[in-house]
Amino acid sequence: MNRFIFLLYSAFFAFFACKENTPPANQSPVDPPVVQYSGNPAIDKLTDEIAQSPSNASLYAARGAAWYENENYDEGIADMEKAISLDSTRAGYYHLLADMYLDYYKSLKALHTMEKAAATFPKRIPTLLKLAEFQFILKQYNDALFTLERIRAIDPQNAEMFFMFGRVFKDMNRMDEAANAFQSAVENDPDHADAWVHLAQLMADKKSPLAERYFDNALRLDSNNIGVLHAKAYYLSNTMNDLRGAIEIYKKINTINPQYTAGYYNTGLLYLDMDSIARAYKSFDLAVQFAPQSPDAYYHRGMAAEMMGNKKQALADYKTVLNFDPDFASAIEGVKRLQK
Structure with missing residues (x-):
């Protein structure tokens, strides 16, 4: 009987600014435009604070994050763009704006935002890693590899860089290079659970006995990680034909999470x-x-x-x-x- 097991894995950048009506005589040009209250106490509190400090970038960023949390993407994006226009030295503002664009199905704007962030902060590794991840998501593999090489020039032993190299190579079907990259990731950070899992899965595809050891290394970091447990159970059943061993793992999973x-x-x-x-x-x-x-x-x-x-x-x-x-x-x- 066949088994089917469910497996638990730039040309321009545009800014849009809202048009503001000419303020009345009793209103200073620096005052914020009149806004409608949202009904959300946290957001409305920030709106009141912005009215008192309309040039405070952090307030716009905080309100943007609150809008984002409530999936109000247009409002969140507008606030983050305002925050960046007031203070372009905060890398996190670009990161959050890019996340908003990506979740709002505007992936190219997300990518362009991270490209601008990387140009603004060319030596900041978290920004370069995030750019590489976005390039990976959009399957711009060569661009991702170039960005990762920029990181290598700054920090040759960065484990997260090697992990991203592995993900890119794996998607490009360059499996030996992927395995080497994941191996380098765990050599530089033995607690990188995701790298252990990817490495284990590559070894499982090769039917290598190293796979189980690598799964166990990931479980050493978190013995109740359901994703890792599921991956190991899949390996045991589909590669090693150890059905009873796989069943025992699935039973443990359902003990951890009965649903x-x-x-x-x-x-x-x-x-x-x-x-x-x-x-x-x-x-x-x-x-x-x-x-x-x-x-x-x-x-x-x-x-x-x-x-x-x-x-x-x-x-x-x-x-x-x-x-x-x-x-x-x-x-x-x-x-x-x-x-x-």
Whole structure:
């Protein structure tokens, strides 16, 4: 039986300024424009403070961050642009503005913001790393590699630089270079859990026994990291055929987080592979309880029920699947088979 396991991974820069009406005679040109209150006490408090100190960049930045937290992107972006116009020496302002643009699906503006930040702070490693990350996200791999080389010239042993090199090389399918980069990352920072995981996954793809050791190094840093545990379970089941070992890890995951549906679902799949149908049914039943909108969980519970001879339960589950996905071929076949 095939197993399907869910895996838990510039040309210009434009500034836009709001037009302000000519202030009335009793209002100074430096006074802020009249604004509508938001109803959010924290934001409205900052608005009052800005009215008293309209040239204070930090107040605009704080309000921008508050807007961002509430997903008011237009207002947040306007405030961060105002903050930068008042004080362009704060790298964090550029970083936050870039994050806003990215989350607002304006990825090129996000990239251009970080390019301007890197030009303004050419030796600041966190800014260069963030630029490289944005270039990576936008699949501008050669630009990302160039930015990372700028970091290497400043700090040749920077672990986060090596980690980013690894991510870029991995996406470019340059796996040996990726592995070397991740290895350099953990050599310079043995507590870099993400680098250990990426390195372990690359070794797993090569079916190298080093993979399990690397997963364990990541778990040494955080034994309850669900993402790392899941990755190790996937490695054990799909590469080492250690189904029982994988099941034990999924059980630990569900002890840590009882609502982690993939743990129950994947356990059920592994029990099916082991022909332990009753245990598979119980696992899929738990998956259905915690993910009642999942057609896959219903389908596999139905399949286990059918294998146990419970045709009534199986038919009910297959029909539930079709309520979610009328084109689910295996459920269609199951209904036809049981209604003969």
